[in-house]
Amino acid sequence: MEEVRIDDWLLTIDKEKTKALNMTHMQEGDSLSYQNFLMANEILDVELLHFSNRLGLNLHQPTLLNAFPVEGQQIMYSGYYTVCGEIKEGEIDAWDVIIGEHCFSLVEEEPLLTLTEPHFQIGFEVVLEWHLPQSLELMKK
Numbered sequence: 087m088e089e090v091r092i093d094d095w096l097l098t099i100d101k102e103k104t105k106a107l108n109m110t111h112m113q114e115g116d117s118l119s120y121q122n123f124l125m126a127n128e129i130l131d132v133e134l135l136h137f138s139n140r141l142g143l144n145l146h147q148p149t150l151l152n153a154f155p156v157e158g159q160q161i162m163y164s165g166y167y168t169v170c171g172e173i174k175e176g177e178i179d180a181w182d183v184i185i186g187e188h189c190f191s192l193v194e195e196e197p198l199l200t201l202t203e204p205h206f207q208i209g210f211e212v213v214l215e216w217h218l219p220q221s222l223e224l225m226k227k
Contacts, residue, residue, distance in 0.1 A: 087171060090140050092183065095176030095192075101142030103170035103203070108147040118220055119153030123163055126214035134185045141208065143167050149207070159216040166193055166207040173206055188212045 087098045124146055130138075138145050150165040173192065181192040193209035 089174075092140070093176075093181075095181055096174040097141075097169075097171055097206075098174055099142050099169055099171035104142040104168070105144065107168060107170060107201075108144055108149065118218060119161065119163075120151060122161065122216055122218050123151060123153070123214070125217040131186045134188060137183070137185055137190075141167075141169060143169070143208070148210070156213060160213050161216055162211065162213045164209070164211045166209040168201075168205055168207055170201075170203060170205050172204045187214070 087100050090097045090099055127145055130145060134145070145167075147167075148165045149168040152164045154162045154164075156162050176192075178192045178194060181190075183190045189211045191209045193207045
């Protein structure tokens with residue numbers, strides 16, 4: 087377990103367990119929206135990569151991924167990542183970290199996974215461009 091401090095929050099994280107968990111329990115949702123999510127996140131901002139590496143996250147492997155078309159050729163993604171570890175200090179409802187277009191927060195969701203060890207979820211929201219050759223109209227149906 088590694089301690090990670092982000093502002094007023096102290097988290098303990100087992101990065102190896104988190105990585106292994108997310109490799110085996112990834113929820114892809116709709117295949118077109120997931121493919122676009124991967125394409126749109128191919129080149130990640132250095133600050134975003136630093137943030138995700140500190141937490142042991144692979145931003146391409148959320149535990150839960152939702153996709154909603156918005157104006158123009160954009161799609162809003164939301165969901166969460168599951169982290170093996172604990173929140174040691176800080177209010178769960180007061181944690182919002184904004185990095186570029188990404189907004190992260192600690193969330194209390196009904197977990198998709200039945201884990202016996204300590205864990206928590208980091209929620210996210212981001213609006214990304216539609217990059218696939220297929221029409222975004224397919225998502226709207």
